[in-house]
Amino acid sequence: MTVTVHTAAALALGDDALVLSHRLGEWAGHAPVLEEEVALANIALDLLGQARVLLSMVGDEDELAYLREERAFRNLQLVEQPNGDFAHTIARQLYFSTYQRLLYSELATGDSEFGGLAAKAVKEVTYHQDHAEQWTLRLGDGTDISHERMRRACEALWRYTGEMFQPVEGVDADWTGIEQAWLDSVGDILRRATLEVPQGPRTGAWTAGAGRQGLHTEPFGRMLAEMQHLHRSHPGASW
Amino acid sequence: MATAAAHRPARADGTTADATEYEAVFDAAVAADERIEPRDWMPDAYRATLVRQIAQHAHSEIIGMQPEANWITRAPSLRRKAILMAKVQDEAGHGLYLYGAAETLGTSRDELLDKLHTGRQKYSSIFNYPTLTWADVGAIGWLVDGAAITNQVPLCRCSYGPYARAMVRICKEESFHQRQGYELLLALSGGTPEQHAMAQDAVNRWWWPSLMMFGPPDDESAHSAQSMAWKIKRHSNDELRQRFVDICVPQAESLGLTLPDPDLKWNEERGHHDFGPIDWTEFWEVLKGNGPCNEQRLTQRRQAHEEGAWVREAAAAYAARHNGGTGAQQA
Numbered sequence: 001m002t003v004t005v006h007t008a009a010a011l012a013l014g015d016d017a018l019v020l021s022h023r024l025g026e027w028a029g030h031a032p033v034l035e036e037e038v039a040l041a042n043i044a045l046d047l048l049g050q051a052r053v054l055l056s057m058v059g060d061e062d063e064l065a066y067l068r069e070e071r072a073f074r075n076l077q078l079v080e081q082p083n084g085d086f087a088h089t090i091a092r093q094l095y096f097s098t099y100q101r102l103l104y105s106e107l108a109t110g111d112s113e114f115g116g117l118a119a120k121a122v123k124e125v126t127y128h129q130d131h132a133e134q135w136t137l138r139l140g141d142g143t144d145i146s147h148e149r150m151r152r153a154c155e156a157l158w159r160y161t162g163e164m165f166q167p168v169e170g171v172d173a174d175w176t177g178i179e180q181a182w183l184d185s186v187g188d189i190l191r192r193a194t195l196e197v198p199q200g201p202r203t204g205a206w207t208a209g210a211g212r213q214g215l216h217t218e219p220f221g222r223m224l225a226e227m228q229h230l231h232r233s234h235p236g237a238s239w
Numbered sequence: 240m241a242t243a244a245a246h247r248p249a250r251a252d253g254t255t256a257d258a259t260e261y262e263a264v265f266d267a268a269v270a271a272d273e274r275i276e277p278r279d280w281m282p283d284a285y286r287a288t289l290v291r292q293i294a295q296h297a298h299s300e301i302i303g304m305q306p307e308a309n310w311i312t313r314a315p316s317l318r319r320k321a322i323l324m325a326k327v328q329d330e331a332g333h334g335l336y337l338y339g340a341a342e343t344l345g346t347s348r349d350e351l352l353d354k355l356h357t358g359r360q361k362y363s364s365i366f367n368y369p370t371l372t373w374a375d376v377g378a379i380g381w382l383v384d385g386a387a388i389t390n391q392v393p394l395c396r397c398s399y400g401p402y403a404r405a406m407v408r409i410c411k412e413e414s415f416h417q418r419q420g421y422e423l424l425l426a427l428s429g430g431t432p433e434q435h436a437m438a439q440d441a442v443n444r445w446w447w448p449s450l451m452m453f454g455p456p457d458d459e460s461a462h463s464a465q466s467m468a469w470k471i472k473r474h475s476n477d478e479l480r481q482r483f484v485d486i487c488v489p490q491a492e493s494l495g496l497t498l499p500d501p502d503l504k505w506n507e508e509r510g511h512h513d514f515g516p517i518d519w520t521e522f523w524e525v526l527k528g529n530g531p532c533n534e535q536r537l538t539q540r541r542q543a544h545e546e547g548a549w550v551r552e553a554a555a556a557y558a559a560r561h562n563g564g565t566g567a568q569q570a
Contacts, residue, residue: 018317025320028308028327029539032547034301034335041328048321055317062316086550141560142553149549230373231315237431239316239423
C-alpha cells in the first residue's frame with residue numbers, strides 16, 4: 001500500500017517542530033539552573049527529531065529548512081515568538097505541548113501517514129507537557145515576582161493560541177474537540193497555578209491561522225536569517 | 240576494593256585512633272590502589288586538592304558549553320544541529336555529575352558556582368578562545384575533546400572513588416563527541432575548497448591552545464608531584480601532552496589537514512614526535528584572565544545565574560509551600 005503524504009500537512013507539523021526547536025536551542029548556556037540546560041536541550045532535540053521525520057516525508061530536510069524563505073514557512077506564529085524570559089518560554093511550551101499532546105494522541109490512533117510518527121512523538125510531548133506544567137505551577141504559585149511574570153507571559157502569548165485549532169488541510173482530526181480539551185487542560189493548570197485564564201482575543205497577529213499561510217510576525221525573519229546564513233553561503237556544499 | 244571500615248581504624252578497646260594512624264591507613268589504601276570513599280578519613284590537603292580539581296573540571300564543562308552553543312542556531316544541516324545540541328546537553332550533564340562528585344567532599348554546588356562567578360576558581364583556559372567559524376565546532380571536538388580524553392582516561396583510575404566513577408561515564412560520552420568532531424572536519428576537508436580552507440584555519444587556531452590544556456611543563460607544575468603521590472594524577476603533564484601529539488599526527492594526515500608547527504617531526508630515537516615550543520606567555524596571560532573571551536564567558540555565566548535567580552526562588556518557595564517545608568513563604 002502506498003501512503004500518499006499530504007505535503008501541506010507535513011510541512012505545517014514539521015515547521016512547528018523545527019521552529020520551536022530552534023528557539024529552545026537559543027537557551028543553551030543561558031538557562032536559570034543546570035538541570036534546565038539539560039531539559040530545554042532535551043525538548044529541543046525531541047522536536048528537531050520530529051521535524052526531520054516530517055520534512056523528510058516532503059523532500060530533502062535541509063533544502064526545506066535552509067532554502068525556503070519566510071513566506072513559505074507554515075508554522076504557527078506561537079512557536080516563532082522570541083524566548084523572552086523563562087516564564088514566556090514556559091507559557092509558550094505549555095500552550096504548544098498541550099496542543100501537540102492532544103493532536104498526536106489522536107493521530108496515533110488513526111491510520112493516516114502521520115500515525116507512526118505520532119505514536120512515537122506522543123511519548124515525547126507528554127513529557128514536554130509535564131515539564132511545562134510543573135514549571136507553570138512553580139512560577140505561578142512561587143513568589144510574587146514569579147507569579148507576576150508568569151501571568152504576563154500567559155497573557156502575552158494568549159492571542160497566538162487560536163491558530164492552533166484552525167484545521168490543517170490533510171490532517172484528519174477533530175479540531176473542535178481538540179480545542180475544547182486544550183481549553184480544559186490549560187485552564188485547569190492555570191487555575192492550579194493560581195493564575196487566571198486570559199480573556200483576550202485569540203486571533204494571532206493577523207487572523208487566526210495566518211502562520212499556516214506563511215504570514216508571520218517580524219521576529220521570524222531575523223530568526224531564519226541566522227538559521228540559514230551559513231547553509232546559504234555555501235550553495236551545493238554538503239556538511 | 241576498599242571497605243569504609245578499613246579506612247576508619249579504631250582500637251580494640253574502643254578508643255579513637257590518632258591522626259598518624261589514620262594517615263597510615265590512608266597511605267596504605269592509596270599504595271594498594273584501593274579507592275577512597277566519601278566517608279573515609281583523608282588528609283585535609285587531599286580533600287582540598289580534589290575539591291579544587293573536580294570543581295575546575297565541572298566549571299570547564301559549564302563554561303565549555305558557550306563556545307559550541309554559539310553555533311547551535313547556525314549549524315548548517317539539521318543532522319549537525321542535532322549532534323551539536325546533544326553534545327552541549329551532555330556537557331551540562333557532565334557538569335552535574337562532577338558537581339555531585341565534588342559535593343561528596345563536603346562542599347555544595349552553590350558554593351562552587353559562587354567561586355566560579357567571583358573568579359576564585361578557574362576553568363580550562365581553552366574555553367577562552369572564540370569559535371569564529373563552523374569548522375571550529377569540529378576542531379573543538381577533535382582536538383579539545385581529544386586532549387580532554389587523553390587527560391581524563393587515567394582519571395578513571397583516580398584514587399578518589401566518586402571522581403573515578405564520574406570519569407568512566409564522562410569518558411564514554413567524550414570519546415563519542417571526539418569522533419563526531421573528527422567526522423565533521425573530515426566532511427569539510429573533503430568538501431569544497433572553501434570548506435577545506437575553513438577546516439584548516441580552525442585547526443591552525445586550535446592546535447596550540449589544545450596542547451596548553453595539559454598544563455604547564457612538569458618543572459613548573461605546582462600540584463603535580465603531590466597529586467601523583469596521591470594517585471589523583473597518574474601521568475605528568477608533559478607525558479600526556481606527548482601522547483596527545485603522537486595520536487594527532489596520523490589523524491591530521493588522514494584528515495588531509497596540516498598541523499601548524501614547522502618543528503613537528505618523527506624522532507626515531509625517542510619513538511615520539513618532536514614538536515616546537517609552546518608560547519607559555521600566552522598560556523599564563525589567558526590563565527590570568529587576559530585571553531580573548533575570558534570576560535565574555537564569565538559575564539554570560541554570571542548573567543544566566545543572576546537572571547535565573549527569580550526562577551530558583553520561585554521553585555524554592557513552591558517546594559516550601561507544597562512539600563510541607565518551613566522555608567520561604569509568599570509575603
